[in-house]
Amino acid sequence: GMGASAQFVAFAEVYTALERGILDAGVTGASPAYGQRWYEVTDYITGPLLNMEAFNVIMGKKQWEELPPDFQQILIEEGAKDELEALRHTGVQNDMGLLINTAAGSVFTPFSPEVTAAVNKATIERVVPNWVKRSGGGDMPIIKIFNEKVGPRIGLHIELDGSLTKVPITITDE
Numbered sequence: 001g002m003g004a005s006a007q008f009v010a011f012a013e014v015y016t017a018l019e020r021g022i023l024d025a026g027v028t029g030a031s032p033a034y035g036q037r038w039y040e041v042t043d044y045i046t047g048p049l050l051n052m053e054a055f056n057v058i059m060g061k062k063q064w065e066e067l068p069p070d071f072q073q074i075l076i077e078e079g080a081k082d083e084l085e086a087l088r089h090t091g092v093q094n095d096m097g098l099l100i101n102t103a104a105g106s107v108f109t110p111f112s113p114e115v116t117a118a119v120n121k122a123t124i125e126r127v128v129p130n131w132v133k134r135s136g137g138g139d140m141p142i143i144k145i146f147n148e149k150v151g152p153r154i155g156l157h158i159e160l161d162g163s164l165t166k167v168p169i170t171i172t173d174e
Helices: 011-019 030-035 061-066 069-103 113-135 141-154
Strands: 044-047 107-110 156-158 164-166
Touching (some): 113 141
Parallel strands (some): 044 107
Antiparallel strands (some): 156 164
């Protein structure tokens, strides 16, 4: 969606690929990039591509449907608790990741308004619809959680057919 040519490289091998010029850039959180010492083989950190601490339980639709309903409910409820905790940490994590990388020598270059618009467009046109498909469709419990918790913050609602509808932002952090 951004016009780049994606290359799939094992995370532990990105440093070497950047060092040797096999990759021009990498996309990850600022803290993981720092942990892998990307600041040694790159000059810039750009963004923000905000990321959120995440813990996922991932399974196919068939396996999900085989779980007892009470266990499905436990996973949904615990996932919601984890989501709230991750949201609480996200701002600090992103700010600290930027600080440690710039302290190590990376130069921060913020996205231009045009790049930000392109990222947003790609997210709406590709990232979210593909995630809905991988999740099993618009009627899956995770989509309901997205529509209740995330959608009102970013102005998007996922329809049952997986399409996106823009909606007013009704939840803010203010």
